[in-house]
Structures are given as structure tokens and as C-alpha cells.
Amino acid sequence: MAEKNFFEPKKSLNIKGRLIDLSSPKVMGILNITPDSFYDNSRTKSIDEALIKAARFLNEGATFIDIGGYSSRPGAKDISINEEIDRVVPVVESLVKTFPEAVISIDTFRSKVAQETISSGAHIINDIAAGDMDEQMFETVAKLQVPYMMMHMQGTPQNMHQNPVYTNVLLEVIDYLAKKVAALKALHIHDIIIDPGFGFGKTTEHNYELLRQMEAFKIFKLPILVGFSRKGMIYKTLGTTAAEALNGTSVLNTIALQKGAGILRVHDVKEAVECVRLVERLG
Structure with missing residues (x-):
């Protein structure tokens, strides 16, 4: 049995003792608490607006x-750790109070923000x-014992769009x-x-090459999150x-699901859920 479990893909997440089943793909709604996210309609300006969006999701x-207080669009403005905390912690606290069963992720690369938001619920x-x-960050996640989503990025949000170069993008990302x-x-x-x-940190050509060969990421036997949204x-x-x-987002989400994506990170939840339902209908 131990050998079987070792080779089988991971199909669940432990959320403070509650298991989230990932045998069926799931959808993550993006809640940006930022004034400068690349998609205007995703910008959330108040706690009340955040609660309305969360309820809809x-x-x-x-x-x-997924709550984020730091815009990661290309060339994004850098903000202080304290400003990021001030943006997201009140939203986390309000969501936990209003939707106690909701599973909240925090979009941050800063360990102090991770610590503060996990402590807030x-x-x-x-x-x-x-x-x-x-x-x-790694030591903080180990101490907190919470699920960790990690992404490949060449560079930083401030410079990642400036001529990203790879010899073999798939092999380099996998490595x-x-x-x-x-x-x-x-x-x-x-x-x-x-x-x-x-x-x-990828050109359009790099992105489509990764999508074309996305099945290769199954080698990790771990859930795969994709974020194409708009x-x-x-x-x-x-x-x-x-x-x-x-419409283009739905097309790429559908392709990714067929290639093994387990979580779709999106601005438009209803349409992504429909993608999951239709792909699953194929069996």
C-alpha cells in the first residue's frame, strides 16, 4: 500500500484538518485588493466589495x-510589507467571519504577510x-504547516517582461x-x-510551448494550478x-484541464466551473 501511495498523484489538501478532494478539478476565484491589477474589473476597493465578490465566487x-494585496502584473509598483498587510488582513478577517467554510489562499511572496494572514484565518x-x-518563506510555511502553492517566475514582477530567455523552457521550468x-x-x-x-517571465511563445507540453508536469505527482485568466x-x-x-480564457482552461490541470485560477468563476463540468462529462 505504501508503494502504491508513493506513485499515485496527490488527490487532496489538508486545510486545518479538513480534506479538500482534488480528484475533481477545482476553481480558485481571484480577489485583488489592489488599485493597479492588470484587469480593471478585478480591482477591489473596499471590504464590502470584497465580500460581495466572494459571495458571488x-x-x-x-x-x-485567492486574496492578493500586491499586484504582480509586468512592471508593477513595489509596495511595503506593512502596506500589503494593511490591505489584506482586514479582508481575510471579514471573509473568515462572513464565510467560515470558505478556503482562503493568500497571494504573497513575503513570509511576514504569510504569517499575519494565516494567523488571521x-x-x-x-x-x-x-x-x-x-x-x-519555506521555513515559515514549514512552521505554519499549511498548503503551499509555488510558481515558476523568471525575474521579478518589476522586470520579468524584459526579454525573458530560455534554452528549453519546459526543461528549465521542470528543473x-x-x-x-x-x-x-x-x-x-x-x-x-x-x-x-x-x-x-515568459514570452507568448514560451507560454504556448509550456501549455503544449503541460502533461510533462504530471511527473511531480502533485496538483497543478494554472492561471491564464485574461x-x-x-x-x-x-x-x-x-x-x-x-472566451479565450475558457478555451485555454479547457485545454489545460485535458492536460492535467487540477486548479484553475480565474477572474470569472462561473465560466471556469462550466469548463470543468463539460470536460468531466467527457469522462
């Missing part, structure tokens, strides 16, 4: 609500830098994630979700805008 079928850390922008997974497991962090990092790889290819990229 949950009603539409989201399993996770959040459940998961979603780190776009996989520990590279805060050397205390990077493999080293991170090994380091996390050495710290006894077992609830790990990997994210190839579509749109982060990104440039869609609207630049189609010659439109982020506001017009919902």
Missing part, C-alpha cells in the same frame, strides 16, 4: 478564494516567487520546480501545488484586450 462554485500560501524573493519540491519535502512540507507560471498570451494573440479575453 462561492455561489458560482469556487472552492478557493487564511488557509493556503500562494507564492509567485517559490521562496526566491524571501529566504524565510526549477523539482529543486523547490525537494527543498520543501526536506522541511516536511507535503501539501504542495505547482504552478508553471504562465505569463510570468492574460496577454490570450488577448495579444487575438488582437483584443483583457476585457475581451473571457
Whole structure:
């Protein structure tokens, strides 16, 4: 039995003793507590607005609500740790109080923000830098014993769009994630979700090459999160805008589900849930 479990993909997350079943793909709704996120309609300006959006996400079928107080769009403005905490902690506290069954992830690369938000009732850390922008992050996650989502990114949000270069993008991303997974497991962090990092330090060509070969990430036997929602790889290819990229988002989400994605991180929950239901209907 132990050998069987070792080779089988991980199918659940432990959320403070509650198991979240990942044998069926899940949807994560994006709740940006920022004034400068790339998609205007995702910007949330007050706690009341955050509660309204969260209620809609949950009603539409989201399993996770991902709260971020630091915009990671290309060329984003850097803000202080305290400003990030001031943005997200009151929202976390309000969501926990209003929706006690909701599973809340925190989109941050800073260990202090992770510590403060988990202490305020959040459940998961979603780190776009996989520990590279805060050397205390892995030890903090190990101490907190919460699920950890980690993403590949070449560079930082401030410079990742400036001529990203790879010899072989797939192999380099897999190698990077493999080293991170090994380091996390050495710290006894077992609830790990990997994210190839579509749109982060990658050209449109790099993004589509990763999607084309996305089955390769199954080698990790870990849940795979993807985030295409309204990104440039869609609207630049189609010659439109982020506001017009919902249909393209659904197309790429559908392809990713067929290639093994376990979590869709999206601005539009209803449409993503429909993608999951239709792909699952194929059996």
C-alpha cells in the first residue's frame, strides 16, 4: 500500500484538518485588493466589495478564494510589507467571519504577510516567487504547516517582461520546480501545488510551448494550478484586450484541464466551473 501511495498523484489538501478532494478539478476565484491589477474589473476597493465578490465566487462554485494585496502584473509598483498587510488582513478577517467554510489562499511572496494572514484565518500560501524573493518563506510555511502553492517566475514582477530567455523552457521550468519540491519535502512540507507560471517571465511563445507540453508536469505527482485568466498570451494573440479575453480564457482552461490541470485560477468563476463540468462529462 505504501508503494502504491508513493506513485499515485496527490488527490487532496489538508486545510486545518479538513480534506479538500482534488480528484475533481477545482476553481480558485481571484480577489485583488489592489488599485493597479492588470484587469480593471478585478480591482477591489473596499471590504464590502470584497465580500460581495466572494459571495458571488462561492455561489458560482469556487472552492478557493485567492486574496492578493500586491499586484504582480509586468512592471508593477513595489509596495511595503506593512502596506500589503494593511490591505489584506482586514479582508481575510471579514471573509473568515462572513464565510467560515470558505478556503482562503493568500497571494504573497513575503513570509511576514504569510504569517499575519494565516494567523488571521487564511488557509493556503500562494507564492509567485517559490521562496526566491524571501529566504524565510519555506521555513515559515514549514512552521505554519499549511498548503503551499509555488510558481515558476523568471525575474521579478518589476522586470520579468524584459526579454525573458530560455534554452528549453519546459526543461528549465521542470528543473526549477523539482529543486523547490525537494527543498520543501526536506522541511516536511507535503501539501504542495505547482504552478508553471504562465505569463510570468515568459514570452507568448514560451507560454504556448509550456501549455503544449503541460502533461510533462504530471511527473511531480502533485496538483497543478494554472492561471491564464485574461492574460496577454490570450488577448495579444487575438488582437483584443483583457476585457475581451473571457472566451479565450475558457478555451485555454479547457485545454489545460485535458492536460492535467487540477486548479484553475480565474477572474470569472462561473465560466471556469462550466469548463470543468463539460470536460468531466467527457469522462
